[in-house]
Amino acid sequence: MTRREVIGRYRGSVLGIVWSFLTPLLMLAIYTFVFSFVLKARWGAETGSKTEFALFLFAGLIVHGLFAECVVRAPSLILSNPNYVKKVVFPLEMLPWVSMGSVLIHSLLSVIVLLTGYAWIYGGINWTVVFLPLILAPLIVFTMGVSWFLASLGTYVRDIGQLVNIAVTVLLFMSPIFYPASVLPKEIRPLLFLNPLTFIIEQVRDVVVVGNNPAWFRLGAYALVSLCVAQAGFSWFQKTRRGFADVL
Numbered sequence: 001m002t003r004r005e006v007i008g009r010y011r012g013s014v015l016g017i018v019w020s021f022l023t024p025l026l027m028l029a030i031y032t033f034v035f036s037f038v039l040k041a042r043w044g045a046e047t048g049s050k051t052e053f054a055l056f057l058f059a060g061l062i063v064h065g066l067f068a069e070c071v072v073r074a075p076s077l078i079l080s081n082p083n084y085v086k087k088v089v090f091p092l093e094m095l096p097w098v099s100m101g102s103v104l105i106h107s108l109l110s111v112i113v114l115l116t117g118y119a120w121i122y123g124g125i126n127w128t129v130v131f132l133p134l135i136l137a138p139l140i141v142f143t144m145g146v147s148w149f150l151a152s153l154g155t156y157v158r159d160i161g162q163l164v165n166i167a168v169t170v171l172l173f174m175s176p177i178f179y180p181a182s183v184l185p186k187e188i189r190p191l192l193f194l195n196p197l198t199f200i201i202e203q204v205r206d207v208v209v210v211g212n213n214p215a216w217f218r219l220g221a222y223a224l225v226s227l228c229v230a231q232a233g234f235s236w237f238q239k240t241r242r243g244f245a246d247v248l
Helices: 002-009 016-038 050-076 082-086 092-122 127-156 160-173 198-210 216-247
Strands: none
Touching: 016 050, 016 092, 050 092, 050 127, 050 160, 050 198, 082 092, 082 216, 092 127, 092 198, 092 216, 127 160, 127 198, 127 216, 198 216
16 A cells, blocks of 8 residues: 555656655755755854755754654545445554555655765765664654544544644744754753654754764653554544544
């Protein structure tokens, strides 16, 4: 199903899967132009490098894109597959995994673009990039928990999809994607870390761009919370799935 979804997204287009490379590159170019050249944004006061800004920006957008695309699609997963609910015996809890699989493929392509760009600029990549899967794993677990919850809730409350679109936009600008957390006043900086994406974004930048080791203790705590969220979302989905057929 994941393969069919990936292929179906570009069915009929001339460039096909190439759009998976072109889309993040085009968005990266637009954001870099607007925030670096027009708004004169800088990533730290040390270098002011526009290439460094682009790499930091791209790494943040990959993390946000992985989370946002899954949760935006989650409220309509059951609504858009009524046959799986009414006519066949199908493990409905797999639908968010199918969506996640498709998103992970596109995220992997974006990571390849990021690493290629880094290697082209700096002549190689940091060995700490091997930790990237360990950093993204808790985010994937957390996203699945949210997706199960939204897939169920969106079936009963159709307005959820609109609210989720607004929420992911808020998370985009309330994450250290276009600016470093250090530019915020110390008094309000902790609020930025209430965003579940903030920690993962900074960790991805540390291992891919900066070359630092992960913050293992905090990553372990994040993983524990993610497991709790996933368990809660899955339990909610299983408890409410009996009524799906009645509301479709």
